[in-house]
Amino acid sequence: MNISQVEEKVKALVGTTDQAEFLFNLLDCYGKPKASVTRLKMIGKGSYNLSKNSNEVLWKKQVYFKETKSDQLLSVIDEMKHADVVAKHQPRFIIAINVTHLLAIDTKTQDTLDIPVAELNKKFDFFLPWAGLEKTQAQGENPADVKAAEKMAKLFDLLRDNNPAITKEEIHWQNVFLSRILFCYFAEDTGIFEAKLFTNRIGSSTSEDGSDLDDYLSRIFDMMNQESREGVPDYLNFPYVNGGLFADKLPVPKFNKKSRAMLIECGADLNWSEINPDIFGSMIQAVVDPSQRGNMGMHYTNVPNIMKVIEPLFLNELKEEFEKHSDSKTKLEQLLLRLEHLKIFDPACGSGNFLIIAYKELRQLEMGIFKRLQELSKDGLIPLSRIKLSQFYGIELDDFAHEIAILSLWLAEHQMNVKFKATFGHTNPPLPLKNSGNIFHGNALQESWEKICPHSDGTQIFVLGNPPYLGSSLQSDEQKNDIAHVFDGIDGYKAIDLIASWFYKAARYIHGNNTTAAFVSTNSICQGEQVELLWPHIFHQNVEIGFVHQSFKWENNAKKNAAVYCVIIGLRSISNHDKFIFKDGLTQKVENINPYLVATKRNIILSKRQKPLSKLPQMTYGSKPTDGGNLILEPEEKDALEKLRPEAKKFIKRYIGASEHTNNKERWCIWINDQELDEAKAIPEIRNRINLVKEFRLNSTKSATRTIANSSHRFGEPRYVATNSILVPIHGSDRRQYIPFGFLDKSFVASNATQVIYTSEVYVFGLISSLMHNVWIKASCGKIKEDPRYSSTLGYNNFPVPPLTEQSKEAISNLVLEILGAREQYPELNLSDLYDPDLMPPDLMDAHARLDAVVERCYRAKEFLNDEDRLDYLFKLYEKMTGTKNA
Numbered sequence: 001m002n003i004s005q006v007e008e009k010v011k012a013l014v015g016t017t018d019q020a021e022f023l024f025n026l027l028d029c030y031g032k033p034k035a036s037v038t039r040l041k042m043i044g045k046g047s048y049n050l051s052k053n054s055n056e057v058l059w060k061k062q063v064y065f066k067e068t069k070s071d072q073l074l075s076v077i078d079e080m081k082h083a084d085v086v087a088k089h090q091p092r093f094i095i096a097i098n099v100t101h102l103l104a105i106d107t108k109t110q111d112t113l114d115i116p117v118a119e120l121n122k123k124f125d126f127f128l129p130w131a132g133l134e135k136t137q138a139q140g141e142n143p144a145d146v147k148a149a150e151k152m153a154k155l156f157d158l159l160r161d162n163n164p165a166i167t168k169e170e171i172h173w174q175n176v177f178l179s180r181i182l183f184c185y186f187a188e189d190t191g192i193f194e195a196k197l198f199t200n201r202i203g204s205s206t207s208e209d210g211s212d213l214d215d216y217l218s219r220i221f222d223m224m225n226q227e228s229r230e231g232v233p234d235y236l237n238f239p240y241v242n243g244g245l246f247a248d249k250l251p252v253p254k255f256n257k258k259s260r261a262m263l264i265e266c267g268a269d270l271n272w273s274e275i276n277p278d279i280f281g282s283m284i285q286a287v288v289d290p291s292q293r294g295n296m297g298m299h300y301t302n303v304p305n306i307m308k309v310i311e312p313l314f315l316n317e318l319k320e321e322f323e324k325h326s327d328s329k330t331k332l333e334q335l336l337l338r339l340e341h342l343k344i345f346d347p348a349c350g351s352g353n354f355l356i357i358a359y360k361e362l363r364q365l366e367m368g369i370f371k372r373l374q375e376l377s378k379d380g381l382i383p384l385s386r387i388k389l390s391q392f393y394g395i396e397l398d399d400f401a402h403e404i405a406i407l408s409l410w411l412a413e414h415q416m417n418v419k420f421k422a423t424f425g426h427t428n429p430p431l432p433l434k435n436s437g438n439i440f441h442g443n444a445l446q447e448s449w450e451k452i453c454p455h456s457d458g459t460q461i462f463v464l465g466n467p468p469y470l471g472s473s474l475q476s477d478e479q480k481n482d483i484a485h486v487f488d489g490i491d492g493y494k495a496i497d498l499i500a501s502w503f504y505k506a507a508r509y510i511h512g513n514n515t516t517a518a519f520v521s522t523n524s525i526c527q528g529e530q531v532e533l534l535w536p537h538i539f540h541q542n543v544e545i546g547f548v549h550q551s552f553k554w555e556n557n558a559k560k561n562a563a564v565y566c567v568i569i570g571l572r573s574i575s576n577h578d579k580f581i582f583k584d585g586l587t588q589k590v591e592n593i594n595p596y597l598v599a600t601k602r603n604i605i606l607s608k609r610q611k612p613l614s615k616l617p618q619m620t621y622g623s624k625p626t627d628g629g630n631l632i633l634e635p636e637e638k639d640a641l642e643k644l645r646p647e648a649k650k651f652i653k654r655y656i657g658a659s660e661h662t663n664n665k666e667r668w669c670i671w672i673n674d675q676e677l678d679e680a681k682a683i684p685e686i687r688n689r690i691n692l693v694k695e696f697r698l699n700s701t702k703s704a705t706r707t708i709a710n711s712s713h714r715f716g717e718p719r720y721v722a723t724n725s726i727l728v729p730i731h732g733s734d735r736r737q738y739i740p741f742g743f744l745d746k747s748f749v750a751s752n753a754t755q756v757i758y759t760s761e762v763y764v765f766g767l768i769s770s771l772m773h774n775v776w777i778k779a780s781c782g783k784i785k786e787d788p789r790y791s792s793t794l795g796y797n798n799f800p801v802p803p804l805t806e807q808s809k810e811a812i813s814n815l816v817l818e819i820l821g822a823r824e825q826y827p828e829l830n831l832s833d834l835y836d837p838d839l840m841p842p843d844l845m846d847a848h849a850r851l852d853a854v855v856e857r858c859y860r861a862k863e864f865l866n867d868e869d870r871l872d873y874l875f876k877l878y879e880k881m882t883g884t885k886n887a
Contacts, residue, residue, distance in 0.1 A: 003586075004866055006030055006131050010124040014117060022097065022117075023057055023065045030130035032062075050089060062130075064091040068098050077103045092129060132589040148275055151266045152178070158259035173250045179404055180221060181263070183245060186411055189272040190418060192430045193239060199267030202260070205235045210255030213263075218252045242432045245407060273415075305520070305554065306357045308568055312547040312580060313518040314342070314462045315361055322369060329376045332369050339366055340386040342460055345453040347444040348467035348502065349394030352405030356412045358464070362387050363416040367423055383424055389413055393453040395444040402441040409439070445482035445501050455513045463506055463517035469499035469524075492533055500525050500534045506571055507541040516546065518570040523551040526567060526597045528782030528794055532605050535595035538571070539603060545593040546572040547580040551786055565786055567597060596779045600872040604879055606780050608793040613881055614801035616767070617759040619728065619792040622657065622750030625669070626705055626716025628696030630689045633668040645683050651676070657753035658729035661742045664830040669749055671720065672713045680713065721758040722746045726765050728755040728796075732777070733835075734786040738848055739774050740831040741765060743820060755792055763804070766812035769819065769848070770855040773799060775867045776874055800877040801858075808858050815851040822847050 009029035016025070024037050040048040040059055051058035057065040064086060068076055077096040080086070086094065086107070094105040102120060104113040106129075113126045156178065165171045184198040201220070206213045223238050225246040255263070307315075318335070325331030344358045363385065370383040389409055396402040414430050421427035440452050444467075453461060470479065479498055486501040487493035499521045506517040524530055549568035568582075581588045581599060590599035611618065625631050632655060633641065642649050655669035670689060672680045681687045694712035697705050708716055727742035727750055743765050750756040757764060767773060776799055781791040790796070804812075822844040823834060833839050856864055859877070864870045878884065 003125070003128070003131075003133065006128065007121065007124050011121040014120050019067060019097070019099065022067070023063070023095070026127070027063075027130065029124075030127055031132075032130060050085070058085055058089060058091065060089045060091070062091055063093045063095060064089075065095045066097070068096060070098060073098060073101055073103045077105065081105060093127065128586065133586045148266075148270055148272070151262070151270065152182075155259065155262045155266055158262055159253045159255070162256060162259065163253040174253065176248070176250055177252060179407060180245060181266075183241075183407065183411075185267050185270070185272040186275065187239075187241075188267065190414060192414065196267065197238070199264055201235060201238075202267075203264050206260065208260070209257045210260035213255040213260050214252040218249075221246050221252070222249065239431055303357060306354055308549050308582070309354065309464050309518050309520065310358050310361065310462075312549075312582065313464055313516060313570055315358075315365075318362075318365060322365065322372075326372055327376070329373060332373055332376075336366065336369055336386060338460070339369075340391075341458055342462065343391050343393060343453060345393040345449070345461055345463045346465040347395045347449060347452075347463065347505075348465045349396050349402075349405050349439065350398075350466075351401050352394060352408045352439070354465050355392045355394055355405070356408055358462075359387070359389070359392055359409065359412050360416055363420070367420060370424065382426075385416075385420060390438060392438065394439040395442055395447060395449075395452060396439065397441075397443055399441050402439055405439045443482065445486055445505065449505065449509045455515065459514070461513070461515040463509065463515065464519070465502075466520040467499055467502040469497060469522045487537075490537060495529065496533045497522070497525055497530060500530065503569070503571065504534065504537055507538040507543040510543050510571060510573060511541040512573070516570065516572040518547070518568060520554070520566050520568050523565050523567045523597075523783065523786075526569075526595055528780075528789075528791060529608065530782075531595050532607055535603075535605055539595075542574050543571050544574045544603075545579070545595070545597075546570040546575075546577070548582065548593055548597045550581060550583040550597055551783075565783075569597070594875070598779055598871050599868045600875050602872075602875050602879060604875045604884055606794055606798050606878070609797035610793065612797045612799070613878070614799060615803075616764060616796070616799070616801065617757050617761065619755050619757050619796050620719055621717075622727075622752045622754050622756050623715045623719045624717035624752035626697065626708070627693045627712075630692040630696065631670045631715065633670065635666045635668070638668040641685055645685060648683050648686060651680050651683075651686060654748045655751055656727065656742070656744070656748050657751035658727070658731065659753065660751075661727050661754070662729060662740055662831040669715075671715075671749055674714075677713050717752065719756075720749050723758050724760040725750060726757040726759065726768070728757065728768075728790055728792075730754060730790050731784065732788040732790060734778070734783075734788065735837055736835050737771060737774065737837060738769060738835060739777065739790070740835045741769055742831075743816070755790065761809075762813040762816050763809040766816040766819075766851055767801060767855060768796070768799075769816070769851065771848075771852045771867075772855055772859065772870055772874065775870045779871055798878065800874055800881050802877065804858055808854070811854050812851065812858075815847060815854060818847040819844065819851065 013025050027037050048059050049057050055067045073096050080094050096103045102117050115123050165174050187193040188196050188198045206216050220238050223236050224241040227240050346354045374381050417427040483501050486505050547570040551565050551567050554564045554566040578589050579593055592601055594600045594603050651670055651672050652668050653671045655667045690713045694709050697709035725744045777795045778788050781795040782789045
């Protein structure tokens, strides 16, 4: 069921007074099968109701419900919450109800509901999990990570003031220095070193002015690479670390009083044991170079966003498996064995943040399984972790980021070993460092993924990450070569986004193997022409979309936010397993997800079409002046010319583009037909403007512009037709339910900043002003951020319209006149305001709603349930009209 259906059913339910049937009717509202509800009502053998009390219903995994006359509902539900049957049968919801009120607990999220029964429709979303629409639980950002990034940025800025880094080598030295400092902070707060050893030694062993701090740091770095401690003075006595981190003797930055104080402050004021290791790479890649800080989001994916990838990719399913078999020792052992043979592979791993979070989550799950096995076992189980860093694979182009990913994985392992010891009493020693993870330095689009992370029997591989994404116009020569390598043998790839290469390479890697993948991407690869360029090649690998996070704003709480609209797309081999769409905190189970990332039954892909598929008039661009501004008049120029030369009025027309149309702005243009040229040139002011146009065109560097200099009285590209027309704004708004088209008479000249349909057929305006058309445009055309960009070749020309009777055309035309009339009632509002969903006048909204009803009846008699239903029908009709087969 969808949300709107549920809402309507709950609204109808609260209007009834049948308390005895309340729960059963409520379950029906959320689409629970009637057969199941019938068995729940049964008494005795075969009933789903496990309660023996007449005023209670207990449905395993679903609901524990109690009807009472007591006005002490809090006491009632508290008693229910702690009942043995809740622990045994794990109902999702606990509900207590009396004549007037309802209390409920969601046992999964621990959310609570306290509401009058008559107002339940206002909070109908509380029980949406019954309808398969799960409430997403986003993990919050760790404040310690953000604070650490801020402080380290200040430290590095101070160091850069005294230690300018110009060459790549100098930058590398400073990067290595920062990684060593970060390790020392982490080590002194996590038990690897003595508590605050590094910070306290700096404070007590170096001068306040910082003059000797570089020498001291150099000496202790040497000490951490030296096994022997014979004859070492106490102030230099740091543990042996090795593992490559301190192997190279590199220059250390010079310090002054201020930078020394900040170095000490970073250690003293922060508890680095709370830091996520993934922040290491974030700081190193963004903090070390202030010019990169605005792009931090390109390097550092925060934990909540990482969880949006790994939870639906593999973590949710593993946790569900644990919950499902929590009473079976055999099944839990099998799950441990499965964890031991997983591989996690990030082919664009950067500093390793996806791998780190995946590792930590799997270790946490493993600990939960061990604890449960200890509860079930009678032979004193002594657990040892089976999850190893060797199960984690990555490829990174930047050598330093590749090194930091290895270090950060080790730090994550240490954090989890500390947790493991706190729970089970033992773990591996932290020092010396050992090599960790299969992190390779190289170009993932050129390297063989199979060689780096090979498939093998009994092993399941999960590919994940946040690869770079650049449109074709922004790609470097090297990146263009990478794309050419990936799409070798495939035509038409040159206009494709860089991110598409990762998806296609992942699809080939998945093909025929026990592998799934999920990448973060800009939403562009699921819009406009990118769909046809990429997705047929993915589907030909017998790969489908298993889940998607629909477009959302990608932000981080780091020094500067990345503000990009992204999607997360999961790929897998074709299967019968459930598919999920995540949007605005809800999870919806669907039958299929098409490459436009909406729920339809078909994977139809739209091709550019030069003429309308349906019986609609042609759409074209408006007229382009190419005039240096000399044929265009601002309102005051137009008024002055007409006042001075009244005879000029016949050569002036209203000039309108999308901006003028939606914001009620005036501009005018000089429009001269060839047969009127002599008459027009008799007006000195017009003749002067014509001469200026000619001069502008003759001076152009473009031969095509110089060619039209002799017809300088005309627009460079005149497309005006002396008839009524429909003005089509190119740039729309995702917030609008309807596109504010303009209906113009022949006194208007549409500019090249808009598209236009020259027609006097009023019903055409009604068709494209409908919700059906707007839903189609939002799905089929490209976008800027979340706002659709109207395309004639992809959107309008592909828009499927059934054959219309004259009666239908007349009914649509009459409603168009009502819409235009309603607009005219508000001359003080421009179209941007009129079509703002928060400001739209009721009569205009009503006229559009009635138009929608008429247009939708042209498609089918049955009412459409929602936009997904509309899209599914439109794609089905498109398939029928074009003969297109499922991609």
